[in-house]
Amino acid sequence: xxxxxxxxxxxxxxxxxxxxxxxxxxxxxxxxxxxxxxxxxxxxxxxxxxxxxxxxxxxxxxxxxxxxxxxxxxxxxxxxxxxxxxxxxxxxxxxxxxxxxxxxxxxxxxxxxxxxxxxxxxxxxxxxxxxxxxxxxxxxxxxxxxxxxxxxxxxxxxxxxxxxxxxxxxxxxxxxxxxxxxxxxxxxxxxxxxxxxxxxxxxxxxxxxxxxxxxxxxxxxxxxxxxxxxxxxxxxxxxxxxxxxx
Ligand SMILES: N[C@@H]1[C@@H](O)[C@H](O)[C@@H](COP(=O)(O)O)O[C@@H]1O
Numbered sequence: 001x002x003x004x005x006x007x008x009x010x011x012x013x014x015x016x017x018x019x020x021x022x023x024x025x026x027x028x029x030x031x032x033x034x035x036x037x038x039x040x041x042x043x044x045x046x047x048x049x050x051x052x053x054x055x056x057x058x059x060x061x062x063x064x065x066x067x068x069x070x071x072x073x074x075x076x077x078x079x080x081x082x083x084x085x086x087x088x089x090x091x092x093x094x095x096x097x098x099x100x101x102x103x104x105x106x107x108x109x110x111x112x113x114x115x116x117x118x119x120x121x122x123x124x125x126x127x128x129x130x131x132x133x134x135x136x137x138x139x140x141x142x143x144x145x146x147x148x149x150x151x152x153x154x155x156x157x158x159x160x161x162x163x164x165x166x167x168x169x170x171x172x173x174x175x176x177x178x179x180x181x182x183x184x185x186x187x188x189x190x191x192x193x194x195x196x197x198x199x200x201x202x203x204x205x206x207x208x209x210x211x212x213x214x215x216x217x218x219x220x221x222x223x224x225x226x227x228x229x230x231x232x233x234x235x236x237x238x239x240x241x242x243x244x245x246x
Contacts (some may be wrong), residue, residue: 001223002230003210005238009198012232013042016130016196019230021050023128023192029060033129033187034088035140036065036080037165039196040130044088051092058094064124065101066131066140066187070154070178073105078169078176080104102152102180109154113180117152120186129190133197134161135205137218141181148222150183184222193229195220197237206233207240 006012020043023030034040050056065080072079081101089099100119106112131139136158142150143158156178166172187193197206205220209231214221223229 004232006234008234009042012196012198012234013046015232016043016194017046019194021056031062031124031126033126033190034063034065035130035132036083037132039132048091058092061094062098062123064120064126067179067181068102068104069176070104071176113152125189127191129193131195133205133220136160137205137220139220141179142184142219144217146184146219148184151186152182154178154180188226193226195231198234200236202237203240206237210241
């Protein structure tokens, strides 16, 4: 794992954007794996800036998102589809037929999981996968206990994950109880993985990741099995690792 330490959230986002732009300059038809949550928002702002100020084009890019809540349909304000449109897609030149997320209301859910995994394999796997990490080490919505062999599946969200994500909803009860997520094995199919971690809240998780103990109890630890992972971590998120080294 290549580790890049930076001062703060803004530096993390700019460094990540440079790596995304490098990927696009190598291949303007790149497939990008995208994440939701607060962590990648600064990166998305930088991508929008790059598009508006320097004409970086996403016309030929395809995107595959990691996950989608079960319940709210595509156009619902709380869906990850809406989140991605508002925070990124609507401000780039990417055609909406090039953006892909699981369908949160499709029935039966098992069939939707199979469809999304097949789509992921057909369009992807991503050349570059962007990842954030939950405080419990989840990646996508792969909660502790998820097998490293898992493909796209429906998960029951941990209460801590629902609580952490409640800030995006008007009330905590509104946070869906289930989600569809790419599995660990799906994520590890990506060519390159870019993991972002920022702020004190992530310090314990970063420390645990860098302890290098690979276990289902901490899903992000499976990233050690991938040959090309870059972690961009800011000072606050890295502080426990640094304290130990002193
Ligand atoms: N499904 C997403 C994950 O993909 C994300 O990495 C995680 C961390 O969120 P944040 O970046 O807001 O800390 O939140 C959600 O659960």
